[in-house]
Amino acid sequence: MTDRSAQPSMTFEEFRRSFYYGSRTDLRFKFLASLPDDAAADAVARILRTVGQACDTGDWDAVQDAVIAEQNAAYGPADPVEATVADAPFAPVRQPLPELPLALITAGGVFRRGDDPLGPDGPSQQEVLGREHIKRALSSPPSLSEISVDTPLAELTARHPGYDATSAQRDPNAVFPLDVLREVAEAGGVSLASTHYGFVGATAQGRLRDRVAPEWAQRLLEAKVGAALLVAT
Amino acid sequence: MAVFIRAFAHVATQLRVPRVVVTPHLMGHTVGPVGYRARQREVVDAALELLMTASEPESVLALD
Numbered sequence: 064m065t066d067r068s069a070q071p072s073m074t075f076e077e078f079r080r081s082f083y084y085g086s087r088t089d090l091r092f093k094f095l096a097s098l099p100d101d102a103a104a105d106a107v108a109r110i111l112r113t114v115g116q117a118c119d120t121g122d123w124d125a126v127q128d129a130v131i132a133e134q135n136a137a138y139g140p141a142d143p144v145e146a147t148v149a150d151a152p153f154a155p156v157r158q159p160l161p162e163l164p165l166a167l168i169t170a171g172g173v174f175r176r177g178d179d180p181l182g183p184d185g186p187s188q189q190e191v192l193g194r195e196h197i198k199r200a201l202s203s204p205p206s207l208s209e210i211s212v213d214t215p216l217a218e219l220t221a222r223h224p225g226y227d228a229t230s231a232q233r234d235p236n237a238v239f240p241l242d243v244l245r246e247v248a249e250a251g252g253v254s255l256a257s258t259h260y261g262f263v264g265a266t267a268q269g270r271l272r273d274r275v276a277p278e279w280a281q282r283l284l285e286a287k288v289g290a291a292l293l294v295a296t
Numbered sequence: 297m298a299v300f301i302r303a304f305a306h307v308a309t310q311l312r313v314p315r316v317v318v319t320p321h322l323m324g325h326t327v328g329p330v331g332y333r334a335r336q337r338e339v340v341d342a343a344l345e346l347l348m349t350a351s352e353p354e355s356v357l358a359l360d
Contacts, residue, residue, distance in 0.1 A: 091322065127329075131302075131322055138303035144310050151312040153353035160348055171324070226324040234330040243333070243340045253344060292343055293298040294326050295307070 079103045084194040090227040091130070094137035106133040156290065163289030166256040168279075170264030171231050171238030171296045172223035174208035180263075181222075188232065191224040197265060200224045205266035205275050207282075210259045216242045225265035226296045238294050256288045264296055297347040299326050299339065302358070315350045317343045318358040 073081075081087040083096035095103045113129040116122070156163065179185035191200070210219070219239065221231035231238045239261060247253045260279070283291060299317045300308045308316040319326055319339055328335035339359065346357045 091324070127322070131320060134323060135303045135320075140306050144306045146312050147310045148312050151314070151353035153314045153350075155351065156348055160344060171326070223324075228324065230322075230324050230330050236333070236336050237325045237327055237330055240327045240336050240340050243327070243336045246337065247340060247344065290297065290347060292340075292347075295298060295300045295304060296324055296326055 075100050075104065079107075084192060084197060088192045090192065090225070094134050098137055102137075106137070109133065158289070160290075161251055161254045164254050164256040164287060165244070165290045165292060166283055166286075166288045167239065167241055167244060167259040167292050167294070169239040169261045169294040169296075171221055171226070171261065171294060172228055172263040173210070173219055173221045173231060173235050173239040173261035175210050175214055176218050176220050178208060179222075180206045180208050185222070188222050188228050191222060193224075197224040200263060200265045202267055205262050205271045207279055208261045210239075210241065210261060212241070212245070212255050212257050212259060214241070221261075223263050223265065223296065225263075238296055240294070244292075256283075256286060258286065297343055299343055301326050305356075305358070308356070309354075312354055314353055315346050315355045316357070317346055318356060320360065 077085075078087075079095040079098065079100070082089050083093040085096075095106065098106065110126070110129050110133060113126045117126050174180055186196075190196075216235060219235040219241075221228040221235060221238070223231075236242050239259075241259055244253060244255055248255050297315045297317075298308060298313050299319060300313075301323060302318050302320050303323060305316070305318045308318070317339065319328070321328060327339045342357060342359055346355060
């Protein structure tokens with residue numbers, strides 16, 4: 064049994080911050096780091112209450128709902144937000160969807176095994192969960208992984224320093240629903256482009272916005288893509 | 297056409313994204329929970345429907 068008396072004590076603030084690239088890093092709960100102590104304590108208490116109730120009732124969906132509610136409360140703004148861009152572009156779709164080649168693009172860091180954007184010895188998801196790595200990612204230029212439309216689900220994986228990508232590793236459809244779209248296409252509901260895309264949204268944002276995203280858009284136009292489904296994480 | 301979780305729907309508002317489906321899911325599960333294919337299909341269908349039916353900028357569809 065662990066001798067807890069030998070361990071240094073930790074304040075609650077240190078505890079809640081430890082989920083955010085700290086000793087207990089778990090990006091599903093990194094929102095605790097951004098809350099004041101009281102709010103974070105209340106959030107933890109509410110989640111634990113639903114865990115206790117679920118032990119009796121078997122309602123584990125309520126636990127997930129509780130975590131989602133706390134996540135929404137932590138990340139959502141207290142007041143209505145204002146636009147940060149001047150334009151609100153919009154192009155109505157005038158063709159039937161099956162006539163518009165659609166490309167799927169995820170910011171969830173999905174890529175094909177064997178085509179790791181960080182090279183053949185790319186880090187694991189666990190290895191990118193560090194302050195230095197997220198800092199490096201946020202100052203690095205984004206890179207776009209290409210994923211052929213016929214890529215089997217089992218050949219997809221994910222890695223991302225900003226969210227817990229183990230879920231996307233278990234099921235890429237959670238952030239990159241290519242397999243779901245293939246099902247729709249088989250039923251004639253959509254036409255899929257031959258190539259789809261993944262990138263890590265935790266990247267140099269200015270470079271992405273001002274230079275790289277316009278280049279990517281041009282690539283899609285040149286590939287005759289008619290519509291795009293973008294999935295944020 | 298973009299899909300955002302509710303926690304970050306305000307980002308779509310700030311960016312004035314043309315069409316947005318907002319989902320009530322955990323971060324990293326934008327389209328739906330792991331293995332929950334039926335839900336993922338609901339979200340994809342909703343996104344494709346919004347793509348076709350939206351008639352003005354900043355169209356938002358929030359899913360339960």
